Amino acid sequence: MRRLFGLVTLTLALSLPLAGQSGAGQAPGQPVPGMPGTGQRTPPRGAQPPRSPDEALKGTAVLRGLVVAADSGAPIRRARVAARAAEGSASGSALTNDEGRFEIKELPAGRFAISASKSGYVTLSYGQRRPNQPGTPVELADGQVIERLQLALPRGGVITGRVFDDVGDPMAGVDVAALQYRFAAGGRMLARAGDGGADRTDDQGSFRLYGLPPGEYIVSGASRQGTVILSNVASNEADGYPTTYYPGTPNAAEAARVTVRTGQETGGVNFALALTRMARVAGRAVNAQGQPLARGMLMLLPADQLFMSVANVGNSMLRPDGTFQFNSVAPGRYELSIRPMGPSTPDSEFASIPVTVGTDDIDNLLVVTAVGARATGTIVTDEGTLPPFRSALVQIFATPTTFDRRFAGGGPAAIRDDFTFELSGLSGRSLVRAGVEGSGWYLKAILHDGQDVTDTGLDFTPGATVDGLQVVLTQKVTELSGAVLDDRGRAVLDADVVVFAANPDRWTFQSRHVRTARPDQQGRYSIKNLPPGDDYLVVAVRDLEAGEFADPGFLQSVRDLGVRVTLGEGEMKVQDVRVVPRP
16 A cells, blocks of 8 residues: 555656755755754745735746556546645646646645546545545745656545345445544544545445545445435334444444455445434424524534435424424434524524434424624734735634534624624634635734634624624744654655644644644645744654544644744744654
8 A cells, every 4th residue: 555655756847946945955044954953043935025815826837747547657638637725725727638748837836735636546646655644745936837747546446335225125325435534623533535435326226436545444324215304294204224334233333344455346345224213303493582483494413423414414494383393313413503594694593402312203392593693893914004905805704612513603704895894693602713815914813802812712692792803914924844854864755744832722623723734845844824922842753644633642642752842923943853653
């Protein structure tokens, strides 16, 4: 597996040197590769004034290259190659021609993640050595042309099988998916794999999952005959088929792993859906005045899954008298949400409550909606002036502080030409976040009554209005960069650099104080816009799973291995880091 993913290569022919490079290959003011980092400050590369977001969306750099099949070296036609900026929203894409060649033009300077995809092949990023790991970003300078860029795509693995009912008859219309555990919110949760990792069984109960990277998978089947999507219709069916995992258990922890190898088909993954007593969830929704809620969309969502399918997500419409009903709900923990029909307004009402379903029907659930909280404020620069670009480039939204409320949150905000804004539909404790399309401007702080609430958030009480928020934007951003080295001082391209606050209290859900990056084609990493004023630890490790960098357990395990760094406002530091073995 390691050998296969090592086939993804880039051969670079540079028409211009990388920004900041001298003829000797060493950037002025930066340490010589192989020497330990000194933590010294360096001036911004290029010493050019930052461009406005409008100017930063297009540039003059070009990527050219070739996409081939890893097993034969034959060119792959009509593969999609995408280049996405690590900072800002700049991106570009192209399809390969009959010779497998592509060209992406008008890219601005910056770091780009480059990926290639084609049906039947594993989607890969440049520099990706193993499945579910990020690739190596490519650094581009203004006017630079990178040619002979090559990505070799391995053929995806395949899982085939059949799904039966409890008496052994084939089941048609079953949603089958290949799942893998991924790190999220401090733990491992099931997530769907790849574009070809889902299928629906035919009349013989057969399915085919394709384009899968090598690895171990859990295969799930969810019957549309037992789905909760059909509601408000009387149902006398007491039994049904909940989501079932190969070889035939409704408990994901008891599922068997299916091993997939590159370009090979794993067949015989046959299983029967488990017949289970299903429940009805019915009740009534009223508004804040106690009157029946006649219009609204209801969703019944699994509370502890990253992946969603038609068969485990319930949708319902309210009846005119405010009553609702979900049929054939499998036992489990859910979140029942009510949202307005169409775009929300400041007067729209919302509700979100936890529901635990067993084998008994729930018939008298009362859901009381309330007008979401509002938040108003202004957008300013750290100089106290209005930003020097169009207000339409700014996005402001609210996001929950905990994973169990990940479906909550308000926004995006309505932003006026004078840079005032209003967020509506808010509830619970939430963080306010802002971004500027393009590059050069970043969120510095969210202030309320003179207090910095950027990382603590605010409690939004239904129906309340929180006035006087200030969204402060800045161009004085921190940057931590350096070389990633092995124990002999050689550049390393296949490690992950993790920068995290030394204070464990900062290791929270969606924390700004925990970041990760991959070294570029020269073995250098760069992380911008870490909040200043904190002590940070920097560590480089191999074989980090997707999302694992934010897992508090992992951070605790490498805490004593990190190099300590402090960053002041607008400070740019160079800190080389050596790869350490996983504890």
